Amino acid sequence: MNIRLIAAAAALAAFSGAAQAEGASKGESLFNANCAACHGAQAAGTDKGPPLVHRIYEPNHHGDMAFLLAVRNGARAHHWPFGDMPPVEGVADADVALIVTYVRGLQREAGIY
Numbered sequence: 608m609n610i611r612l613i614a615a616a617a618a619l620a621a622f623s624g625a626a627q628a629e630g631a632s633k634g635e636s637l638f639n640a641n642c643a644a645c646h647g648a649q650a651a652g653t654d655k656g657p658p659l660v661h662r663i664y665e666p667n668h669h670g671d672m673a674f675l676l677a678v679r680n681g682a683r684a685h686h687w688p689f690g691d692m693p694p695v696e697g698v699a700d701a702d703v704a705l706i707v708t709y710v711r712g713l714q715r716e717a718g719i720y
């Protein structure tokens with residue numbers, strides 16, 4: 608694990624409280640611009656990618672670091688038949704943190720954790 612990822616993980620961990628509400632709305636825009644084409648509006652899934660509002664992606668199974676790694680490196684198809692996720696260009700670590708805040712909010716609303 609490199610230093611940049613450790614720093615990003617610390618930033619994710621430090622992200623809380625009041626910043627969370629604001630983060631969720633910025634996270635929604637970032638999600639819609641960069642992820643929704645495959646993961647769907649409200650992360651509900653499409654025919655190109657799985658829903659992230661799903662038990663598979665709860666924090667104990669796919670921690671916040673898994674999101675960072677998926678965006679940086681892409682993800683090999685292993686849970687679903689959609690094919691590989693390619694790396695997503697142009698999304699900064701701080702943007703991923705906002706996207707994670709948004710997705711965790713949706714997961715909590717859906718009663719996933």
Ligand code: HEC
Nearest residue numbers: 641642645656673674677682684685686687689690692695
């Ligand atoms: C081109 C389509 C596509 C885009 C765009 C995309 N994804 Fe994915 N993503 C996928 C697919 C397909 C999988 C499922 C791989 C599998 O079978 O497990 C996936 C899996 C994931 C996973 C789980 C990774 C793992 O470790 O299993 C996360 C987290 C994720 N995506 C987050 C994101 C985020 C955040 C964005 C936007 C910044 C994004 N994805 C954009 C297609 C996409």
